[in-house]
Structure formats: C-alpha cells, structure tokens
Amino acid sequence: GDSVTQMEGPVTLSEEAFLTINCTYTATGYPSLFWYVQYPGEGLQLLLKATKADDKGSNKGFEATYRKETTSFHLEKGSVQVSDSAVYFCALRGSGRRALTFGSGTRLQVQP
Amino acid sequence: NAGVTQTPKFRILKIGQSMTLQCTQDMNHNYMYWYRQDPGMGLKLIYYSVGAGITDKGEVPNGYNVSRSTTEDFPLRLELAAPSQTSVYFCASSSSDVQGPQHFGDGTRLSIL
Numbered sequence: 001g002d003s004v005t006q007m008e009g010p011v012t013l014s015e016e017a018f019l020t021i022n023c024t025y026t027a028t029g030y031p032s033l034f035w036y037v038q039y040p041g042e043g044l045q046l047l048l049k050a051t052k053a054d055d056k057g058s059n060k061g062f063e064a065t066y067r068k069e070t071t072s073f074h075l076e077k078g079s080v081q082v083s084d085s086a087v088y089f090c091a092l093r094g095s096g097r098r099a100l101t102f103g104s105g106t107r108l109q110v111q112p
Numbered sequence: 113n114a115g116v117t118q119t120p121k122f123r124i125l126k127i128g129q130s131m132t133l134q135c136t137q138d139m140n141h142n143y144m145y146w147y148r149q150d151p152g153m154g155l156k157l158i159y160y161s162v163g164a165g166i167t168d169k170g171e172v173p174n175g176y177n178v179s180r181s182t183t184e185d186f187p188l189r190l191e192l193a194a195p196s197q198t199s200v201y202f203c204a205s206s207s208s209d210v211q212g213p214q215h216f217g218d219g220t221r222l223s224i225l
Contacts, residue, residue, distance in 0.1 A: 004154070032211070043116070043202055043216035044155075051211055089154060098143050098162070098206065099170060100214060102154030 002027040002094045006103035009038030009087075013080055013110050021075040021088055021106045023064075031074040033057075033066050037090040038105070044089060047075075081109045114138050118203050118217035125193045125224050133188040133220050135203030143185040143206045146170075146178065149170040155202060161186055164186065193224045 007022040025031065032051045036044040048057030053068035062077045073090060090103040119134045137144065142163045147155035156171030161180040175197055177189040186205075190197060200221050204214040 026163055034213070036216075041218070043218045044204075045216070046213040048211065091154075098210075099160050101155045102147075102156075104152060104154045107128070 002031065002092060002101045004090050004092055004101055004103035006088075006090050006106050009105075009107040011106060011108050013108070015082055015110055015112050016079045016095065017110075019075070019077040019080045019084075019108065021090075021108070023073045023075065023090035023103060025071050025073065025090075025092050027071075027092055027101075031069075031092040033064070034091045035062070035064055035073070035075050036091060036102075038087045038089065040086075045066050047088070052065050080108070082110045082112055084108060085110045098104070116203055116205055116217035118201075118220050120220060121218065122221045123223070125190075125222065127193060127196065127224060129193050130189070130191050130199075131193070133190075133201055133203075133222070134180065135186045135188070135217060137186075137203075137205040137215070138184065139182060139205060139206035139207070139215065141207050141215075142183065145181065145204045145206075146176070146186070146188045147202045147204065148197075149202060149219075150199050157189065158201075166206050174190070181217050190222075195224045198222060198224045 034049045035047040048059040050057040073109035082099045087105045091100040145160045146158040159178040161167045203217045206214045
C-alpha cells in the first residue's frame, strides 16, 4: 500500500538558518503530494501541494518539488523564523483516492 | 468563517464508557474524514464519507462507528472505550474537486483511563 517516510525530529535550528525536511513516498500510479503544518493546539493546515511530477509547490517561503525519479518531496525554506516552529507532515493522496496517507511528522524548533 | 468545527476539545472517559465526537463543516463539502493521531505518529484514517448516507471504513475502523445523515455533520461514536483509543481525533472535509485540499478541525484530545 501507499506509505510516506519522513526524517525523524526534532529538528532544532537557529533563526535565519536553512531548513530541509526530507520526505519520500511509496505509491502506485501518480499520487498528489502535500505538506501540512500543525501549530501547537491546532489542527493541520495545508502548507503547499504538488499534483504532478516536477511541480513545485510554494507558500510562505517554503518550497517542495515533486521528484518522481527519486520518489521524494523534500520541504525547504531559505531562512526560518521562530514563528515556523511547528510539526510538519508530508502526505500523499493516491491515484483515484480521496483520503490522505501521512508521514509521522517532523517537529521543527527554531531558536532566536 | 468557521470551517470544520469539532467538539469537545478535551474529554476523559473511563474504560467501557461510550461517547460521540461531533464534527460539523459549513463549506458544503461532500467528503468528510475522521483520523486519529497517536503520539509521534502520523494521522491514520478511521472512517470517511463521500456524501450524506454513505460511509466507508478506513485503515483503523475497529471500535468506532460513524453516520452521515446530513452534508454538514459527521459524528464519530465510541461504543466501549478502551485505553488503546486514547488519541487525538481530527475531522476533515474536502470538496468534490479532486485537487482540492482537506480542511481540518482543531482536534479532540481523548483519554481513556
């Protein structure tokens, strides 16, 4: 079945550092890929998405590129802020499906 | 601009008790979902619905029941609470647009003691 693997956290960075959170997936066909962010005490919010190979999703300075050849969708940001501290989930939606398959989440802590 | 609303936010149950987690959305979405999030884990799908009167099992349905009598509401029922059901429960909804995102509620934190 479909699966998503994320790098384990927590990831601790200083403000303005470069961020990469790795995400790889296993799925048949052509899934859509997503990054969701969860701030403390809140539900998940869509951060960005990509629906086909080589698409780049971007939002709020975050980017991720759908790489079918490496089955990856790594999240990057050039300069993190304290307000980016949250848990980040990589997810996929398989071809013809509606529900999402999530990775285990990566906690990001940004220190001033 | 409510979106997806879940109640209650927190609940403590004793083993064997029953309860219903409420979920309502005001976006006229056809698709609704229930997930559970265990500590350090991703979300796992419990049940989903593609429209009023239609529900189906997800990855971890045992111990739960759902109903969908209206487009807006998708309650999740625990009949005999067990410690293994201690988790954070999230309800989500999405439109008929296959590319549309899922919108999540703020979650219900449930402890079974």
